[in-house]
Amino acid sequence: MSGADDEMKEPRVAEIAASSIRSGLAELELKSAHVLRGLENxxxxxxxxxxxxxxxxxxxxxxxxxxxxxxxxxxxxxxxxxxxxxxxxxxxxxxxxxxxxxxxxxxxxxDSDDDPEFPLPGLDDVAQLALISHSIVAYLTHLDRQHLVRVSSSIAGDTTRWLGALFRFLDPGSSFHTDNADAILRTVRLAIVARCPGYLEGGIPALAHPCFYISENTTPLRLQYACRQLGIPLDAIRLIPANSTFGTMDLSLLLKQVQADLSANRTPLLVVADVGASICGYVDNLQRMNDICRTHNIWLHATGHGLAALACAQGPNTISGIVDSIVLNLGSWLGVPSLPIVLLHRQLQNSALAAFESDPIISRRLHSLSLWTSLQALGRDAIAERIHVAFQTCS
Incomplete structure (x- = not known):
């Protein structure tokens, strides 16, 4: 009996609530995953x-x-x-x-009387992790500012290095965007700063009537958006006709237009190369475009789904020696929702670029978190395999 009495007198250990031993990050992940599963069904x-x-x-x-x-x-x-x-x-x-x-x-x-269907796509582990990452981004903004700088710089730095190696763009700078229009706006700003470092002080007049060149096969809507945002007249966009034989941009006409604009005291600023961006999947001659752009100090930007093939290519060749920037539409290529559009570009040693950001940490770095998690969850081999399968399906 005395043993039983001792047991009765022994103080009970209070149970620790699960929420007190879980980190806030783990609890957020659990709740986000639960909500996603509900919406998925x-x-x-x-x-x-x-x-x-x-x-x-x-x-x-x-x-x-x-x-x-x-x-x-x-x-x-x-x-x-x-x-x-x-x-x-x-x-x-x-x-x-x-x-x-x-x-x-x-x-x-x-509004339909058809059989019920799931309006939202099913999520695999990688897609769910990418969506949860967006909630974590909002949570991480509560970190101390200095701590946030360190975390976001590490995440964006890792992501940029991985993508540079995957898509053969050596030592790139990067930015992460919600859509392609925002990415082309950033590209135009890069081209402006590269050509005219005094732009921030002198404004548009310092550019002496900029000109942008794009194939008639490629929609000019995103470039028009950039012009409206920067106060540049829409007639700065030059639509270059396609070659009657190959369907790609006629580079002899591009050269003539550049020379004509120079003679009219205009500033040729940006050439947009089509690498499968058009409906027909045309791929412009990047090497010849590079020759024209280097001769006349023009920024060469490449866009299109054909750029995905860089992740499957073999050999030592790189694209960073040919173009100044590329856009990666990774969400579409990998089948993972909500991934940001990535702009990889050659490094510019110009602090003026920071003036374009309302908050460089949040707007350009921390939003790479969903990519940082997804790329690791897939691995290099699976990324190349997904893109390879996508090309096979298209063909």
């Missing part, structure tokens, strides 16, 4: 029309009441009600589970 269904809301119910909603969007066991998301919108935010707080349920209802909405 949402199915579309025709919306069941609901009767019009009576005035009393509408008044309750404006005063802070909640519309009935709960789905009971007999009415799952497969038969969502038409979402009702109110003018004011609800007065009381709403549980996170209810908010996510509302989002699932919106995603499940369908």
């Amino acid at each position: 949402v199915k579309t269904a025709p919306v069941a029309e609901t009767p019009e809301t009576p005035p009393e119910a509408a008044a309750d909603a404006v005063d802070g009441g909640r519309p009935n969007i709960e789905n009971g066991p007999d009415s799952p998301l497969l038969t969502p009600a038409t979402p009702k919108h109110t003018t004011l935010l609800y007065g009381d707080c709403k549980p996170p589970a209810d908010i996510l349920k509302s989002l699932e209802t919106l995603i499940a909405y369908s």
Whole structure:
């Protein structure tokens, strides 16, 4: 009995809550993965029309009441009600589970009577990791500024070195973008600073009427966007006709146009090479373009899906000796959603470039995290294999 009494008197060890021993990063990853799995399993269904809301119910909603969007066991998301919108935010707080349920209802909405389908693509481990990385980016911004600089510089530096080696661009600078239009805007700024270091002080007049050259096979919309952002007239864009035999940019006409612009006291600034960017998949003669651009001090930029082949190429050749910059659309090539568009470019020893950034740490470095995680999760061999399979499928 005395042994039992001793056991009864022995103080109980308080159980430690799981949340207190998990890091905030691990908990964020767990919750993000759970939400992604829920959204991945949402199915579309025709919306069941609901009767019009009576005035009393509408008044309750404006005063802070909640519309009935709960789905009971007999009415799952497969038969969502038409979402009702109110003018004011609800007065009381709403549980996170209810908010996510509302989002699932919106995603499940369908005007079609076809069989239900999954509107969001299925996620493998790499794709899920890439999406979770976006949540982690927002979380990491709470780090001390100096600590954030170190972390973001390391992540962006690793990513840039890996991509430079994969796509045969030696010692590149880099930036990471949400879309191709933002990437071409950055390219134009690089070309401006490379040609006219005094641009920031002198502005547009210091450029003496810049000119951009692009094949008529390639859409000029992104270049037009860059011109509007920088206050450059749209007539600065020169559409060069295609060669009647090969379908690529006619380089004899490009040279004539460059010489004509120089004679008119204009500044030839940028040539955009098509490496499978057009619908027909044309690939311009980069070596001859390089000869023209080096002679006249013009920035040569390459864009297109054909650049993906660099990751599968063999031998010592590099593309950085031919062009000044390339755009990598890795999300499309690897089949991983939400990866940023990457601009690799030759290094410019000009501190003026930082003036283009509202926050260089967040805008150009930390957003490489989803690439940093995805590239490691795939590995070099799997990256080359995915791209190789994509080319085989196209052919």
